[in-house]
Structures are given as C-alpha cells and as structure tokens.
Amino acid sequence: MLQSCYRPLEVCFGGGGGRGTDDLLWHMDLKPHAYGDYSIAVVQANSSLEDQGQVFTSPSATYVGVYDGHGGPEASRFITTHLFSYLHKYTSEHGGLSAAVIRKAFVATEEEFLRIVEQSWRVNPQIASAGSCCLVGAIAKDVLYVANLGDSRVVLGRRSEGRRSNHSVGVVAERLTRDHNVAVEEVRKEVEALHPDDSHIVMYTHGVWRIKGIIQVSRSIGDVYLKKPELSRDPHFWQIGLPIYLKKPVLSSEPSILSRKLRPQDAFLIFASDGLWEQLSDQVAVEIVMKNPRVGIAKRLVRAAIEEAAKKREMSYEEIMRIEKGRRRNYHDDITVIVLYLDQRSPTGEGATDCTSLPVDIFSLHTDEADNTPLFSSH
Template sequence: MLRSCIRPLERCLGIRNGDGLLWHMDLKPHASGDFSIAVVQANSSLEDQSQVYTSPSATYIGVYDGHGGPEASRFVNRHLFPYLHKFTKEHGGLSEDVIKRAFNATEEDFTRLVKRSLPVRPQIVSVGSCCLVGAISDGELYVANLGDSRAVLGSRGSDGKRNSVVAERLSTDHNVSCEKVRREVEAQHPDESPIVINCRGVWRIRGIIQVSRSIGDIYLKKPEFNRDPLFLQFGNPIPLKRPLLTAEPSIVTRKLRPQDLFLIFASDGLWEHLSDKAAVDIVYKYPRDGIAKRLVAAALHEAAKKREVRYKDIRKIEKGVRRHFHDDITVIVIYLDHDHRKSPKQKQNYVGSISAPVDIFSYYSDEVEENPVDKIFPNEESRHILAVS
C-alpha cells in the first residue's frame, strides 16, 4: 500500500517520456546553480547507479558504472556518500585525504559483504563498479574516479570568440585501451608478462577486464577469494602475485573560475558515442531544461547510426537485447552560476539527496527486482532514494 502511494509522487519528480527504459529529471537547484540528470537502461538489470546530494555548503555528484552485475554499484550508491559526510565532519572539512578514506572504507565494506554473500551468490566475487565522484565546496572542485566514467568541464573560451566553449577532461580513464594506462599496469607487474593482452582487438588485463581500478572485482585483488571452493563452482582460479586492480582513486582538485560554466559527469556509455567537445557543445548550445536527457538522446542517435537502425527503433528494444546496441548510460550536468545569490532561507531548500531508480524497467513496471545479496543486510534500504526537501 505504501509503495503504491509513494510511486505517483516519484513519477512526478522523475519523468518518463516515450522510452520505457529512460528516466530523467529536467532541472533541480543546487547551492551554486542547477543540475539535470538522465539514465537509460540497456542491461537486463541496470548496472549504472547515480546520485546528487545538495546542501548550502556542498554539492556531491556520484556516477557508479557496475560490471558483472548491479551489486557493487548499488552498494557504492548506498555507502560512499555517508562515508564522505562522516569523514568530512571528523576532519573539519573536505580534502583529498577524506575522499580517499571514503573510497577505502567503501571498498573494505564491500569486501566484507562479498565474504558474507559467497554461500548465497558466489559470483559476487567477480562483480565490480567504476566510481566517479565530484564535490563542490567553498569554490573548490574535487573530482575522484576509478575506472572509465568521465568528468568534463565546459568553460568559456579565451580566444575572444563570443560563443566559444572549451572542453577540459578532469578525470583519468583507467582503461587499458589507453597506452598510458597499459604502461602503468605493466610497470606494476614487471615479472608477469604479458599482463595486458589484446583479445580480438580489445586490450584486457589478463584477458579479463579493461578497467584497472574499481570497487569490487575481489577475485582479481585477493587470491583467497578466487580459490574459494564456492567460487570454483563457476570460475577458474587466477594466479595472483599481487592485486591486478586497485581501489585507489585518482583525484583532481582545482579552484572554480568565473569562466567555468558547467560540468558533465557520465558513465562510459555516453563517451562511447560522444566526444568531450561534442557533449560540451550540446550543453552550451541548448537550454538547461532537460539537458541531460538531450545528451542521452544524442548518444542513442549515434548508437543507432553505428548499427544502421533508426533512433525510434532503438527506443523500442527490450532491456538485455538492447545491450547489443548501447550500454547503460548515466549523465549528470552541473551548472556553475558564479553570480548565484540566494538568501540563507532560500539556501536551506537545497538540502536533499536524489538517486536515480535502482532499475528503470522495474521502476516503471511495478516489478520488484529480487536481489539475494540485499538479504545479507536486511535493515538496509534496497530500493532507490528520491528525497528532496
């Protein structure tokens, strides 16, 4: 009964428009501007998770792109921001050290969950998630990431042209498709050659995985898990002299400048089809309202062209099958209004947290997606949070 009462309100806040696997919020305020969010599902279970936390003193942005299943990205979605709040309070403010502590605590907690979940779902040892986090506090921007989700800054051009905008990538793609990352991984494993293998035109670590940093993927980090008898029922042991992946984030810190206009945080599902510059040009050119959905639509148009189908036909394809045409795509656009002035009373309205639905298909169809791992922690909230005050 409670679920049926809440759902009409949620659907007023998160809008469905023509595509049963697309969810979006056109525009919401944060302390120094507006933000827009959109998610389109392609996998049988949505592996992308995302959230925005707003307060008068800080704005947090999270995009978590799971692989091997949704458990890791859902776990990060529930635990990382609380750790950021906890450590920020304990250490008197946000810092790179606070962010690293939050990532490390989330990784440790997920590792404990994996250990407890083995009898229920041994495959969870091979579940992981990329993790992209942005934080804006006191005019300072922090971008931390694991994996190949990406944050891009759009700034006013300095070439004197009135309508020019510059794209600046703020995150590092931890993907061995990049030569620099391949060299980094090889340098960490000098006595394990070859460590990065080209499999049918795609570079992968040990021929298994493309990303070099993540939350989870425990079987590639701790040998005791990939040798566990339960894991061996479905997987082969992987000899490990040292961890193949790490959960140490790369972090960029910078002061926001008057010419900085907006930030785009997105999973690699967007960047597979749009360049940094193309995405920034779209945000700069079009109105704010619904801009994240517009970026998703642009990516889907490009995906349709590559597969030689029509865009409107892609929107009709079912989850699971749709993964053959594009990945889950999450986009969050954060506008930076440097002359944004609000009274203290108005700023109080910015306190709140928005998370995209855990699964878009289930959200619209009223299906309850069963996840046996959620039963390990029965007191935790397993559905998505959508609370704005």
C-alpha cells in the same frame, strides 16, 4: 528531520516506464543546487540496471556521484547507500572537505564491501565478481574536488576567450579525470610495470585490451576475485567462471583525486558513465550543453549518444529505443549523465544568489533488489 520517499523512477523523474520509445529512459529536467542548477538522465541497456547516480545539495555544498557497475549491480548499489554517508561522517570529523577526507571515504566503502563479499560469496559466488567504477564530484567553499576510479568521466565546459577561440559556440572541453582503462596506452604500460613477471597481465581479446583477458578498467570498488588471490584459486568460485590464478592483486581501489578553485570561465560540468563517452567526444558533449536550453539538457545528451549508436547500425533513434533491455546492450551501454551548471561562486560570497531557501536534498537513482524496478529516492 530528513524524510525519504521511494517511488517508481518514472514518477519522480518524469518520462520512462510507460509505453512508447522511452520505456528505459528516466530523467529529471532541472533542480537547483548551491552553485546553480543540475539535470539528470539515465537510460538502461542491460538486463539489470548497473549504473547508479546521486546528487546531494545543501546551502553550502554540492556532491555528485556516478557509479557504473559491472558483473552485476551489487557494488554500484552498495556505493549508492554508503559512500555519501562516509563522506558526511569524515567531513564532520575533520572539520571540512579535503582530498584526504574523500580518499578515506573511498577506502571505507571498499573495505566494507569486501567484508560483505567475504561473508557471503560461498553462498553467492557471483558477488565476488561484482564491481563498479566510482566517480565523485564535490564543491565546497569555491573549490571543486573530483575523485575517480575506472572510466566514468567528468568534463568541464569552459567559456572560451572570444576571438582566440575557434569554437563557434564559445566553449572548450577540459577533461578533469583520467580514464583508468587499459585501452589507454599509458594505463596499459602502468599495469604492465606493476606486474613485470606476468607476460599475460594485459591481453588483447575480442578486439579490446583487458587485464588478464577479463576486464578493461584497472581501478574499481569491488571485483574481489581480482584483488584477493586466495579467492581466485578457490574451487567454489569456479562456479561462475574459469580458474584464475593470481600471485597478487591485479586491480586497485586507489582513486585519482583532483582539486581546483572554481574560475569565472567555468560554465558547467558533465559527469557521465562511459556509455556516454563511447558515443560522444568531450567537445561535442560540451557544445550540446552550451547551445541548448538547460531544461532537459541531460536527457538531450543521452539522446545524442543513442542517436550516434543508432547511426553506427544504420538505425533510427526510435528503432533502437524499442529494443528491450538486455538485447539493447548490443547497441549501447547503460548511460548516466548529470549536468551541473556553475552560475556563481561561493553561495555566501559577494554576488551570490540567495541560497537560504535551498533544502538539504539527496537524490539517488537505484533499483529495487526484489524486482530490479528502477527507483528514484528523495531525502
């Protein structure tokens, strides 16, 4: 029987919640999964923690989720409580994991959230503007699946091939996801091609490219007002913003899905919200992981990102960490990092370590809806 406990995040993770410079930083240093170890760290910058994260482990599979919310935490919280359940349901029904199963779970999550919004937005118009990027990784039977909506990113650290590499620490970064963000010219052209009759579909405002001058990501869960033209024209919705007249949806919920066989040179995976990648390049991130101890490695990446943000403002790490949530968003975004080490091939295959004692666990970062207190649940 699965049991769950809900405790303050700082109690379960270690760090954060007390006095000092790490009040908004929570982390879990190292835990086992079917193919190695993993580490998690989260730092809050927004008034409400909009990032959410999950790791599910069993003796035969590992699942990772990073959900970067915007317009409020409702969509990312919803994904946290529903997506893995749909993945489990459809994997059981279809006899195993596949790209089709993952896509079906994404569709079900999106449709269920849309139903909730349609039932409640007249009472709570803000929920119609809540959305979330959605990044999922899954490993089963030596196959890695990655599914993505938005601009969270997974980067593989691949061992380099000795003398042919110029990287001193012997690791090469391989990006496994595509950022669905109109800051990327290819994505911008893709959106423009889908809306040839709308000369303002992508606009350059406040120093960045945005769809309809509003949002940078082109794919998400939620953001119902940008997917339901009839909603965007309803005066009830104007309570939270200017009228937006749409002829058709301007955002998509279709995930990009990659699958590939794990290879001997695959060393680790970094799953992170864009708050990390705004500060660190793919190569810098994998080098940090490769040359440092495993324990606390996700926290080390978060610290490196904050140090970079501080350097841009000519501040110290300690100074930026003393800034309260809400105001902190002027310096960096919420950041969620999950590092997944790949030590072995199939847990039941030749050369695998013993995973028979590995429990079925699911760890989720989320927030209490009543007071926005960060929580960490272990099932």
